Amino acid sequence: MTIKWKSYNPGEFYDELISSPGYPRKIARILTTYLASLSHEELQQRKAAVEHAIKSMGISFTVYSEAGNIDRQWPFDLVPRIIPEKEWLSTSEGLKQRQRALNCFIHDVYNGGKIFKDKILPEELIKKSKNYRKECEGMKPIHEVWAHICGTDLIRDEKGKFFVLEDNLRVPSGVSYMLENRTVTKRVFPELFENYDIQPITEYPSQLFDTLAAISPEPKDYPEVVVLTPGIYNSAYFEHSFLAQQMGCELVQGSDLVVEDDHVFMKTIDGLASVDVIYRRIDDQFLDPEVFYPDSALGVPGLMRAWLKGNVGLVNAPGAGVADDKVIYTFVPEMIKYYLGEDAILPNVPSFLCVDKKQCQHVLQNLDKLVVKPANESGGYGMLIGPHSTKKERTEFARKIKANPREYMAQPLISLSTSPVLGEHNMEPRHIDLRPFCLQGAKSYVTAGGLTRVAMIKGSYVVNSSQGGGSKDTWIVRG
Amino acid sequence: MLSSVAERVYWLGRYLERAENAARLLKVYSAMLFDLPRGTSLDWSTLIDISGSHEKYEEHYDNYDEKSVVHFLFSDSKNSNSIFASLVLARENARTSREVIPSETWEQVNALYYTVKENINPRLGRANRYKLLEEIIADSQRIEGMFVSSMSHNQAYSFIELGRKLERADMTSRLVDVGSINLIPAFSGKNEEDSLIEPYENIIWINVLRCLGGFQAYRQQVHNRVSGNLVVRFLLQDEEFPRAISFCLSALVDNLERLPNDDDVKRAVSRVKRITGEVDVESLLERGLLEFIDELQISIADIHEEISRIWFSPETIQETG
Known part of the structure; x- marks a missing residue:
């Protein structure tokens, strides 16, 4: 059975490729026509080719389970998502603006807190944050940048407008899958690249290396940059080794490093x-057993001392996670105004803070309509999706919110946009989001597109790979 | 380079070579048995002797029939030196050192692992088994070629080579052993079958050479009929054939040039060179090889101990650092 776009109906959602059944968007026409020209057998062959490519390239992620850690192959849908370049330009500017403001904010938080004195944001929200690191007070990293790498999750509403869903400033992952998705598409659909002007994404590893090299304590042509991984059992190990390989850096574990006289060395x-710069892919709390969790074997004793003395660069800086908090998130538009004197280019999803009595009241009365999120979880865990919840779950959440209002915020359920996914017999709409990766060092850089994550189950909004999500290649296309 | 990475790529080299050697052995040995008359005492248990895993084998099996021995050497999860177990470890070491090896070598190691994983089957017939073994050998050679031609010949490369060449020297020493009389009771003159097996002596040595892909090289080099002492000399002392022990040792020395603090390893290699170079092959064959092979294998193992002590163990490093 070949693809019939007339029977593809995304309903009330914004679809990335189709404006209404049978009518592809202008930018998608070459793609949709091409896909419809393939026979059922050809499509299945391409699908098999994708699976083969992913298997032979060894693109995987690890899933934790009671039966042990299993290395799973990366779930990938072969139909690319297309975003017109002119739509992307302002989004990309909005992302850079946001990251600049967030970095001003983090620097301010640890260096006097002007923003609190000017009453833009209540200080106790920060000081009570799980991700506030007292140890970082007074620290002045190079360029005053704390979050050098930011993965910002974007979604589109039913009109196709981009909103920021959350900022990931701790150890955002997924960029290797963005790069490998493109490699797979090139292997499987080489002919499409002749007819589209697609912005390349391959320079990300060199941009990342430049960003890392730029914060070397001593200026060197080739500072020693290493990637610090928790090890092969981490779900993102594939990415750690991929990035180290692409940048030509050493991939190290805590046991490979040692601190002597407040300087970091590798064995x-x-x-x-x-060692000059460490791109660390382990959480703050595990970095240094002398300062944080004393029994962490993942980190390096003395690492914080070395960093605080300015003898090694850490990316992202410890303490940067203070702005990666869904409560702090709601203040980002004000931060942009306050630090940069600009209006936010990218809007936030409207949010309600449970810590505010009035807003909390509203949240509790509308639990069946809202999405409630914990302030400091990642991976889509610990959320209540009101419209899809049971009465029991809502009662449970009401109790949790009342007990700890600082730890929760709520948003209306935004209908994520959809994009066609190749099913057994035809194209089927599935919800997606987008995670671009933004770098800030001496200069700023945003990937052309990013990682499109797909909720592979019909109707689902959960796009996280740890919970069965998949992904797509994402094209920023001229024309 | 990081000590931990050096250790991983060294073992990558060793396990790849181990899998290839086991495949060669199984392939050639099967072919050889079909050449020999039924009832000779050369049987499948010899393969277990070569792999040095008698005890482990007897824990799990009652007899040495073809099916059990092949399963044990090919894919048995209870045998940590089986072809499949070696490939699992080779793949794991490649997967965890992808930042230093070319991506196509990783993909090829990964592909080889899947080829074996998906085709292993206890009921694998002789014909399919032969095909699979050939594929393993060809893939392994392809991977080696990729390292030679697409990886920078840097320190990481040296460690892969050290692993490969050391494993290879070890395997050749085991094969010299198998061709020799110690493993073939009929040769030791204990019984009447002497006369029965004698015409087949040639076949055994020819197959030892074939196993190492060295039959042709031997003929070119030695210009003589295949005979035990000439083959043993060739395998121990030839400087041109890549699977001869002398050659492997010279390759080890070449690769040591890129590595720091290599004196102790060089000394260990020189010792093995003396052992293989100075031996009088004729009298050796008369006396029996058992003692000699033991000494040789222990001294090969010493090279590994030195490599491991100097470059892989963090304690030593902290002292020198």
């Missing part, structure tokens, strides 16, 4: 070699 076959 090599030549003895100890000094």
